[in-house]
Amino acid sequence: MDALRRAPQELATRMLLDALDTEQDRAMLAVAAQHLEGGTPVFRMLQALSVRPDLQGSTRARVLSLMAQVGAQLGG
Numbered sequence: 001m002d003a004l005r006r007a008p009q010e011l012a013t014r015m016l017l018d019a020l021d022t023e024q025d026r027a028m029l030a031v032a033a034q035h036l037e038g039g040t041p042v043f044r045m046l047q048a049l050s051v052r053p054d055l056q057g058s059t060r061a062r063v064l065s066l067m068a069q070v071g072a073q074l075g076g
Contacts, residue, residue: 005038009040009041012038012041013040013041013044013045015041016041016042016044016045017044017045017048019045025049025052025055025059026059028045028049029049029059029062029063029066032045032046032049032066033066036066036069036070036073037073038070039070039073039074040074042070043067043070043071043074046063046066046067046070047067049063050063050064050067
């Protein structure tokens with residue numbers, strides 16, 4: 001995650017979104033939960049995860065909760 005913070009925002013966001021294609025939902029959720037200070041790239045990754053049609057209800061609820069936390073940090 002340190003490398004993502006140093007990378008340009010567009011690149012960091014793309015890397016996180018691309019990871020959704022190769023990582024399981026819970027693994028990505030665990031990473032996001034540990035790095036909520038990651039800001040916009042983490043928020044966008046959670047946002048993309050939240051709209052996946054195959055996401056279980058309890059996982060979707062956790063994603064939305066984390067999105068709210070990151071959104072609060074971003075001022076929204």
